[in-house]
Amino acid sequence: MPATAAWLASAEALLNRCIDSSAQALGTARRLQGTSVQIDIEGIARIRASAHQGRLVLLAGDDSAADAVISGSPAALLQLFRGGANREPGAPAAQIRGDAETANRYRELFMLARPDPEEELSRWIGDLPARRVSLFARRALELARQARRTAGENIAEYLQEEGRDLVNRTELEEFLHGVDSLRETADRIEARLVRLEQRLKGAV
Amino acid sequence: MDNSGRKVDFGFEKVAWGDKAGRVRSVFASVAGKYDVMNDLMSLGVHRLWKQFALSLTGLRPGRSALDVAGGTGDLALGMLRQVGRSGRVVLSDVNPAMLEIGRDRLLDKGWVGNVECIVADAERLPFEDDSFDCVTIGFGLRNVTDKPAALKSMHRVLKPGGQLLVLEFSTPVAPGLKPIYDAYSFKVLPLLGRLVAQDEASYRYLAESIRMHPNQETLLEMLRTAGFAQTRYHNLTGGIVAVHRGYKI
Numbered sequence: 542m543p544a545t546a547a548w549l550a551s552a553e554a555l556l557n558r559c560i561d562s563s564a565q566a567l568g569t570a571r572r573l574q575g576t577s578v579q580i581d582i583e584g585i586a587r588i589r590a591s592a593h594q595g596r597l598v599l600l601a602g603d604d605s606a607a608d609a610v611i612s613g614s615p616a617a618l619l620q621l622f623r624g625g626a627n628r629e630p631g632a633p634a635a636q637i638r639g640d641a642e643t644a645n646r647y648r649e650l651f652m653l654a655r656p657d658p659e660e661e662l663s664r665w666i667g668d669l670p671a672r673r674v675s676l677f678a679r680r681a682l683e684l685a686r687q688a689r690r691t692a693g694e695n696i697a698e699y700l701q702e703e704g705r706d707l708v709n710r711t712e713l714e715e716f717l718h719g720v721d722s723l724r725e726t727a728d729r730i731e732a733r734l735v736r737l738e739q740r741l742k743g744a745v
Numbered sequence: 746m747d748n749s750g751r752k753v754d755f756g757f758e759k760v761a762w763g764d765k766a767g768r769v770r771s772v773f774a775s776v777a778g779k780y781d782v783m784n785d786l787m788s789l790g791v792h793r794l795w796k797q798f799a800l801s802l803t804g805l806r807p808g809r810s811a812l813d814v815a816g817g818t819g820d821l822a823l824g825m826l827r828q829v830g831r832s833g834r835v836v837l838s839d840v841n842p843a844m845l846e847i848g849r850d851r852l853l854d855k856g857w858v859g860n861v862e863c864i865v866a867d868a869e870r871l872p873f874e875d876d877s878f879d880c881v882t883i884g885f886g887l888r889n890v891t892d893k894p895a896a897l898k899s900m901h902r903v904l905k906p907g908g909q910l911l912v913l914e915f916s917t918p919v920a921p922g923l924k925p926i927y928d929a930y931s932f933k934v935l936p937l938l939g940r941l942v943a944q945d946e947a948s949y950r951y952l953a954e955s956i957r958m959h960p961n962q963e964t965l966l967e968m969l970r971t972a973g974f975a976q977t978r979y980h981n982l983t984g985g986i987v988a989v990h991r992g993y994k995i
Contacts, residue, residue: 544919544962544981544988547798554801561806593993594907596804598976 546601549588553599555661559654560597566653569646570595578647581612590647597650609639609647622651753891756954765891766867770841772948773817773889777843779943781818786938787949793820795987796884798980799913800824802991809879810834814868814900815886817841819848821913825882826857836873838866839886868896873903880904884913888959897972904994910974912965912990915956920984927986931956962988 560566573592580588589603611618613635621635637644658678663671701709708716751762760768776783784792800821805811807830813822815838822837829835837852839845842865849863866872868883869892881900890896900910918924931953939949960968962979965988969977974992981988 544985545978547980547982550978550980550989551798551801554804557804561804593976600978 545599549599549601553597555656556597556599556651556654559656560595560650563653566650567595569650569653570597573643573646573650576643576646577607578644579607579610580618581610582618583612583614585615592650597654607639609637609641609644611644611647612636612638621648623655754955754958756951756958758954762891766840769889769891772951773841774843775945776939776943776948777818777841777847780844780847783938783943783949786942787935791983795913795982795989796820796824798982799882799884799911799989800828802909802911802989803828803880803882804909805829805833805880808832810836810877811880811882812836812838812871812873812878812900812903814838814866814871814881814883814896815840815889816882816884817844817848817886819851821882821884822848822861823852823855823857825880826852826861829860831860834860834862836862836864836878838864838868838871840865840867869899870895871899871903875902876905877903878905879908880911881908882911882913885915887912887914887965888955893960894968894972897968897974901973901994906994908994910969910990910992910994912969914965914988914990915959916965916981916985916988917961918985919962919981923984923986962990965990 560570570592571594574594575592577589577591580590582588586601587604589600589605589607591598591600611621613621614633617633617635659671659675662674665671666674697707700707752759753762753765754760755765755768773780788795803811803825805825805828807828809829810833811822811825811829813819813825813835816822817839819837822835826833826835837845837848839848845863845865852858852861852863864872868886868890881904883896883900887893887896897910904910918927932950935953936946936950939952940946943949959965962981962985966977966979969990969992972992973994975995977990977992979988979990
């Protein structure tokens with residue numbers, strides 16, 4: 542048997558710790574006793590997850606048949622395991638093959654066993670510093686999101702209002718409305734011309 | 746079983762089966778006082794990460810019980826005490842009283858009393874009832890045991906059903922190009938450090954030799970299976986210089 546990567550062992554230990562601390566997750570893991578699911582992270586790894594005695598076992602390099610296969614890009618799998626049933630249009634989707642019920646139960650288990658970063662950090666640096674780091678990280682993340690939103694709005698405004706390289710929504714709607722009116726007018730003229738032609742043919 | 750005629754490895758030397766335990770005991774009695782300093786020096790502190798990784802795999806929760814076999818100065822026992830908390834129980838055992846004394850003092854100095862026991866015990870014949878512990882660890886100790894299969898069976902016996910054994914031990918480097926560097930370091934630098942810091946070159950030469958004579962990853966994995974462990978796996982650390990083997994009692 543090949544060695545199991547240390548990062549996979551750490552991920553397994555982390556998930557099992559979370560399963561242990563949630564009665565619902567433990568119940569789900571017990572219901573999955575004896576089943577397995579293969580997770581294909583495209584271009585990165587193929588992981589076999591199985592449940593034994595309420596514990597999740599993650600293995601790499603096991604190619605025996607699994608009850609279900611979940612495959613997709615890292616972003617798609619992350620979205621799936623975060624519980625994102627309503628993905629954004631155009632976002633990559635994960636694929637499920639085999640026993641969909643088992644795959645869905647594993648998805649539920651991963652969602653229930655999702656680690657709390659603040660809790661994990663507190664194991665290393667203590668509760669209070671972990672709380673402060675967590676608050677700082679949240680503020681930094683919010684600031685980054687706000688900065689991205691503001692930068693996007695500023696760039697759009699410059700391109701639309703000052704550079705005139707792009708049109709704004711109102712101008713675009715007016716333009717499209719004008720195109721529609723023009724098309725309707727052209728259609729009416731065409732219909733009138735057809736009627737005139739028919740009348741002239743009738744007179745001759 | 747009569748082992749009177751049998752020979753066993755003591756580093757690169759072959760010694761009588763019954764002599765190894767005594768010689769290992771004298772090696773560790775000699776290095777006990779400088780053991781922790783030497784570990785930091787020899788591994789440049791990386792042994793702390795190896796032990797931390799092993800501790801992350803124990804799956805212990807508050808209230809559970811654990812046994813650290815050949816626990817020496819108590820690094821793993823201390824980590825497991827933090828995991829099981831005041832309501833749990835940890836037993837630190839070692840065949841060498843000098844090492845165990847240092848471990849016991851260390852745990853006391855850190856404020857752990859009441860739920861920790863320090864016991865001089867032979868890994869091959871652990872003096873505990875069947876199904877006693879949720880987790881058993883042996884860190885850098887198995888290679889010094891004379892009868893490894895007997896020690897693994899003994900650890901299997903004292904584990905509760907569902908309990909896990911973790912073996913943290915030096916192993917065979919698998920990273921390309923690492924072996925010659927590692928060999929040079931083991932046979933040139935380690936004995937020199939032993940001479941300069943611990944004033945004991947022979948003990949650190951034994952350390953390097955005993956690592957080479959220890960079963961490689963796959964062999965030890967098979968030994969775990971033979972001893973009755975299920976769901977056995979191993980994880981290479983630092984290119985295979987160290988490996989963590991694990992197995993469950995089902």
